[in-house]
Each structure stands twice: as C-alpha cells, then as structure tokens.
Amino acid sequence: MTSRAESGEPEGLFDAPAADRAAARAPDPAVPAASGRGGAEQPLAVRMRPRALDEVVGQGHLLGPGTPIRQLVDRDVPMSLILWGPPGTGKTTLATVVSHVTSRRFVEISAVSDGVKRVRAEIDLARRELGMAGRQTVLFVDEVHRFNKAQQDALLPAVENRWVSFIGATTENPFFSVISPLLSRSLLLTLEPLGDDDLREVIRRALTEERGLNGAATLDGAAEDHLIRLAGGDARRTLTYLEAAALVVDDGGVIDADVLEKAVDRAAVRYDREGDQHYDVISAFIKSIRGSDVDAALHYLARMIEAGEDARFIARRLIVHASEDIGMADPTALQTAVAAAQAVEFVGLPEARINLAQAVIHLSLAPKSNAVITAVDGALGDVRKGLAGAVPGHLRDAHYKGAAKIGHGEGYKYAHDHPGGVVKQQYAPDPVHGREYYRPTRHGAESRFTEVLARIRSVLRGTADR
Numbered sequence: 001m002t003s004r005a006e007s008g009e010p011e012g013l014f015d016a017p018a019a020d021r022a023a024a025r026a027p028d029p030a031v032p033a034a035s036g037r038g039g040a041e042q043p044l045a046v047r048m049r050p051r052a053l054d055e056v057v058g059q060g061h062l063l064g065p066g067t068p069i070r071q072l073v074d075r076d077v078p079m080s081l082i083l084w085g086p087p088g089t090g091k092t093t094l095a096t097v098v099s100h101v102t103s104r105r106f107v108e109i110s111a112v113s114d115g116v117k118r119v120r121a122e123i124d125l126a127r128r129e130l131g132m133a134g135r136q137t138v139l140f141v142d143e144v145h146r147f148n149k150a151q152q153d154a155l156l157p158a159v160e161n162r163w164v165s166f167i168g169a170t171t172e173n174p175f176f177s178v179i180s181p182l183l184s185r186s187l188l189l190t191l192e193p194l195g196d197d198d199l200r201e202v203i204r205r206a207l208t209e210e211r212g213l214n215g216a217a218t219l220d221g222a223a224e225d226h227l228i229r230l231a232g233g234d235a236r237r238t239l240t241y242l243e244a245a246a247l248v249v250d251d252g253g254v255i256d257a258d259v260l261e262k263a264v265d266r267a268a269v270r271y272d273r274e275g276d277q278h279y280d281v282i283s284a285f286i287k288s289i290r291g292s293d294v295d296a297a298l299h300y301l302a303r304m305i306e307a308g309e310d311a312r313f314i315a316r317r318l319i320v321h322a323s324e325d326i327g328m329a330d331p332t333a334l335q336t337a338v339a340a341a342q343a344v345e346f347v348g349l350p351e352a353r354i355n356l357a358q359a360v361i362h363l364s365l366a367p368k369s370n371a372v373i374t375a376v377d378g379a380l381g382d383v384r385k386g387l388a389g390a391v392p393g394h395l396r397d398a399h400y401k402g403a404a405k406i407g408h409g410e411g412y413k414y415a416h417d418h419p420g421g422v423v424k425q426q427y428a429p430d431p432v433h434g435r436e437y438y439r440p441t442r443h444g445a446e447s448r449f450t451e452v453l454a455r456i457r458s459v460l461r462g463t464a465d466r
Contacts (some may be wrong), residue, residue, distance in 0.1 A: 009034070013241030014083065015452065027041055027100075028195055029142065031264055032305050039140060042168075043239075043240070043243065044206060044212060044213070044239045044240070044243035045235075045236045045239040045243075047211045047212060047291055048202070048205060048206050048209070048211065048212050048239055049093055049096060050090075050093050050096075050097060051075060051097070052097060052100065052101060053069070053070070053097055053101070056085060056090055056093060056094065056457055057090075057194065057198045057201050057202050057235065058089070058192070058194040058195065059089070059090055059094075059191055059192065061192075062094075062189055062191070068081060068187050068189065069081075069094060069189070072098060072102075072165065073097065073098055073101055073102060076416070078136060078162045078165050079165055079187060080159045080162075080165060080166040080167070080168075080186040080187065081165075081166070081167045081168070081186055081188075081189055082144070082168045082169075082170065082174050082178060082183065082187070082188050082189065082190060083095070083167065083168065083169045083170070083189050083191060084170050084171075084172075084173070084174050084189070084191065085190060085191025085192065085193075086171060086191075086193050086233065086234065086246070086348050087234050087236065087237075087239075088118065088193075088231075088233070088234030088235045088236040088237055089191040089192065089193060089194060089233070089234070089235070090191060090235070091139075091142075091169035091170075092169060093399065094167075095108070095140040095142075095167045096167065098167070098198060099138065099139050099140075101338055102138070102269075104135065104136045104137055104165065105126070105135060105136070105137040105138065105140045105349045106137075106138045106140065107122050107125075107126070107137060107138070107139050107140065107164075108140045108141075109139065109140065109141045109143065110120065110141075110142050110143065111142060111143045111144050111145070111147045111151070112142075112146055113144035115151060116150065116151050116154045116226065119141075119151065119154045119155060120154060122137075122139060122164075123139070123154075123155075123157070123158040123163060123164065125137075126139065126158065126164045127158075127163045128165050130163060131146065136164075136165060137163075137164045137165070138160065138164065138165045138167060139155075139164040139165070139166050140152065140167045140168075141155070141166070141168045142167070142169050143165070143169065143170060143171070143177060143235060144168035144169060144170050144177075145171070145174070145177035145178060147456045148244055149179055152178065152182050153181075156181055156182060156185070159182065159185045159186065160185060160415050162421070166186065168182075168186065170279075171325060171348075173223040173346050174188060176346075188289070190302050191241065191327075192233075193232070193233025193234070194231075194233045194235050195233070196228050196289055198235075198353075198367065199227075199228045199231055199233075199235065199238050200228065202235045202238055202239065203219065203224060203227065203228075203238060203242060206239055206242055207219060207242075213242075213243075215247040215252070216246060216251055217245075217251075217252070217253055217254070217255055218251050218252075218253075218254050218255065219242070219254070219255045220254055220255065220256050220257075222257045223245070223255050223256050223257045223259065223260045224262075226257050226260055227241055227242060227245075227260060228308070229307055229308035230308065231308075231449040232308055232349060236297070241260070241263070241264045242255075243310075244263040244264055245260045245263040245264065247258055247263070248262070248263055248459055249299065255379045262356055265419060276375045281300055281303055281304055281307075281377075282300075282304070282314075282317060283314075284296075284300050285297060285300035285314075285317070286317060286321055286325075287299065288300060289321055289325070289360065289363050289364045290321070290325045290368065292364055292365065292368065293364065294360070294361055294364035294365055295367065296357070297360050297364045298357060298360055298447075300360070301314065301353075301356060301357060301360050303354055305349065305356075310349070311348070311349050311352055311356065312341070312344055312345070312346075314356055315337070315340055315341035315344045315356065315359075318337040318340060318341070318356070318359050318360070318363060319334070319338055319341055320335040321337070322334040322336070322337040322338075322363060322364060323372050323373070324372070324373045325369075325370055325371035325373075326363060326366045326367070326368055327369045327370070327371055327373070327446070328367065328369060328371065328372060328440060328445065328446040329367040329368060329369035329371075329441065329443040329444035329445060329446040330367055330444050330445055331364040331445060332362075333366045335365055336358070336359050336362045336363070336366040337359050337363065339351075339355070339359075340355045340359035341355055343355035343356075344356070358386070365446065367443040367444025367445070367446070368443060369440070369443050369444070369446050371438060371439055371446065372438075374437075374439065375437040375438035375439070376437070378435075378437040379437045381430055382435065383429075387430060387431040387432050388430055388431065389427060389430050389431040389432065390430075390431075392426055392427070392429065394411040394412040394413075394425075398410040412425075413425050420459070422456055422459045423459065423460075424459060424461065424462040425460065426458060427460070434461075436457075438453065440453060
C-alpha cells in the first residue's frame with residue numbers, strides 16, 4: 001500500500017505526523033505559546049488544533065448531545081469507535097480532544113510505524129492500569145487501515161473485553177480495509193469534508209488568535225475564496241497554505257490572490273460554484289463529451305477539479321450523459337459512469353480524478369445516440385396529453401378469485417409458448433397502440449437493435465413474413 005507521500009495526497013488537518021501530534025497534545029507550560037509568524041516553531045495547523053469539543057469546526061452530526069463522542073468525553077462511557085473520513089476533517093482532533101478532557105490514559109499508535117509488539121505491550125499496560133488503579137485507557141490507532149489482518153487481530157481481545165476504549169482513524173473505506181470482527185465491535189462514525197463556512201471559521205481563528213498568526217496578516221475576499229477552493233474541504237491544507245502565504249507579506253500586510261498563487265504555486269481558477277462559471281463550465285464539459293472532443297472534455301474536467309467542484313456533482317452528470325447522449329449505442333458507458341461515481345465515494349479526490357478521467361474518455365469516444373431520452377420523453381409527452389387509456393383486458397391481473405368472471409386475462413398469449421418468445425398481441429392501450437417511441441440509430445452497438453426491433457414489431461403487429 002502506498003504512503004501519502006508516494007500517492008501525492010496531502011496530509012489533512014489533525015492527521016499530522018505522530019511527533020507533531022504528540023507535541024501539540026501536551027504543551028510545556030514553561031514554553032510560551034508560539035504566536036505571529038517569526039517565532040512559531042510548530043506548524044500553524046498543529047498550533048490551531050482544537051483543545052475541546054466546542055472548538056471543533058464542522059462534524060456537527062457527531063458532536064451533539066447524546067452522540068457517541070459526547071458520551072465518551074462527558075460521561076467516560078467505555079466504547080470503541082472507528083472514525084472514517086477524508087484527510088483534514090478532524091479524526092485525530094477528536095481523539096486528541098479525548099486525551100485533553102478525560103481522566104483516561106491516552107495512548108497513540110501509528111499503524112505506519114508501530115507493529116503487533118507495541119500493540120500488545122500497550123494492551124498489557126492498559127490491563128494493569130485498569131486492574132490496579134481502575135484507570136481506563138483510550139487506545140488511538142491512527143491510519144488503522146495500514147495494519148494487516150494479523151495486526152488488527154491483536155486488537156480484538158482488548159476491544160472485546162473493554163480493556164481499552166479503542167479509537168481507530170482511517171481515510172479508507174473500513175468495509176474494505178478493517179477486518180469484520182473489529183468493525184462489528186466498534187461504532188463507525190463518518191466524518192464529512194468541511195464546508196466553505198467551516199473553512200472560513202478555521203481561517204478566521206488562524207488569522208486572529210494568539211496561537212495562530214495573531215493579526216500578523218489579513219486575507220482579502222478573493223484570496224479567501226481561492227484558498228477555500230484549493231483546500232477541498234481539508235482544514236489542514238487550508239492552514240498550511242495560509243501559513244505559506246503569510247510568510248511572504250510584511251507584518252500587518254494583506255494576502256491577496258496574487259500572493260496566494262505565488263506562495264502555493266497554484267493558479268487561481270476563475271470559478272464560482274454557485275455562479276455563471278459553474279453552469280458555463282459544466283455545460284461546455286457535457287457538450288464536449290457529446291461532440292466526442294475528448295481533449296476539451298478533459299480540460300473542463302481538470303478545470304472543475306482544480307477549482308474545487310464537488311466530484312460527486314461531476315460524477316452525477318456523467319451518469320446522466322451516459323444514457324442521454326450514448327444510451328444503447330454503447331450500453332457499457334452507463335456502467336463506466338456508475339463505477340466512476342462509486343469510486344468517488346470510496347476513494348475521493350485526489351485519486352478519484354483518475355476514475356473520472358477514465359469515464360470521461362470512455363464517454364467521449366463512445367458512439368452517440370439520443371434515442372433513449374427521445375423515447376422516454378415521447379412516452380411522457382403522450383401520457384401528459386391524456387393518451388393513457390385502459391389496460392387491455394387480456395393483460396390485466398387474473399390471479400385473484402373472480403378475475404376470470406369479468407374477463408381479466410382472457411385471451412392472453414404466454415410469450416414463452418411461441419417461437420422466438422414473441423407473439424402477435426396488443427400490449428399498449430388503444431390511444432397509443434402503434435406508437436413508436438424508441439427509434440434506434442445505426443451508431444455503435446445500437447445498430448443491431450434497429451434490426452432486432454424491426455423484427456419484433458413485425459411479429460407483434462402480424463406483419464412478419466410467414
């Protein structure tokens with residue numbers, strides 16, 4: 001399994017290296033808190049890590065009264081949790097807050113660097129503490145998905161017997177990366193990417209609070225919008241970029257979009273997710289796929305990803321396009337689009353950009369047909385005009401007692417009893433009998449349906465050659 005450094009995935013806020021987290025967890029009271037820009041020894045993201053649940057930004061669905069996290073913190077209720085979410089959403093933060101505000105021992109293990117020997121040693125120590133002093137232990141395993149099956153198995157006795165309160169953090173889908181026995185013994189809590197308002201609050205605190213930049217820099221509106229787009233819901237990335245930009249302005253200076261671009265080496269993409277750019281770019285994206293210009297389509301895909309567009313929105317548009325503009329000309333296009341959407345949910349960005357690109361290439365190069373949307377819209381149009389009519393008597397339900405007495409099912413021909421599984425018979429109600437909604441094209445795989453459909457219709461109408 002590749003590391004984040006190998007994959008290019010940035011570390012998320014509160015998913016910092018273990019050494020940074022350990023330093024942040026128990027600050028030395030003899031050392032003054034780092035503030036401003038010059039004397040800060042710890043990264044801004046580490047200094048700004050929340051110290052209490054009320055300081056945690058976002059994840060409101062996990063922090064309300066009666067939620068598992070609240071019970072773990074406020075009532076010292078023993079339990080085991082698996083925190084699943086993208087980088088920078090607060091998995092390590094929640095575990096760290098537990099260490100600050102409860103009376104339990106807090107032990108952190110990194111699945112990247114620690115093995116079974118360390119796990120067993122900590123569990124043995126936790127059992128002794130529980131038996132001799134009655135003191136409970138919170139065992140936090142960061143990136144638990146990096147443990148193999150044997151390593152995860154080593155956690156089971158402690159979780160089963162509640163010798164520890166286990167908290168596992170993972171960016172991978174736990175249904176694929178965590179063994180079933182451990183998953184079944186733990187509550188699974190899903191963390192969501194931080195929203196724009198959440199990130200604005202993170203930025204405000206970092207700019208103004210003493211442990212942050214302490215007023216050493218300000219951020220103009222355009223730069224803030226660009227920073228939020230770059231962050232992609234990741235608070236740690238937000239603070240890392242903000243800190244880099246603050247280093248290149250004078251004390252009290254203003255960070256504008258130009259400064260931010262230079263500091264993080266990422267050009268600002270003009271894109272408003274709720275304005276004209278959103279609609280214009282997605283329109284151009286779909287029209288490029290429809291027009292089979294794969295290069296233009298990939299450009300617009302890259303533009304949306306770089307601007308922070310919701311990957312799920314892009315995936316949904318691909319699913320619609322696969323049926324609207326390709327349909328039966330390449331039935332596998334829909335499968336590819338749905339698979340890309342599932343990959344977005346399971347993997348997330350940045351890796352899911354590859355899955356989206358594969359779908360874009362497939363859909364762009366596929367033969368095109370709008371026969372599916374034309375067919376369903378034609379049928380809907382007739383229904384809306386009142387062309388419905390009664391269901392033919394021979395097609396009505398004849399399974400209940402008395403149905404035969406009123407003629408239901410009388411004269412129905414069972415298709416499987418006839419050659420080819422097709423027999424002359426009226427299926428549509430009278431007002432639309434003979435209407436042809438689906439008109440297959442000669443493009444791609446749909447060309448064979450043109451001949452198939454012609455033969456079927458001739459049998460249904462009794463015009464087939466005998």
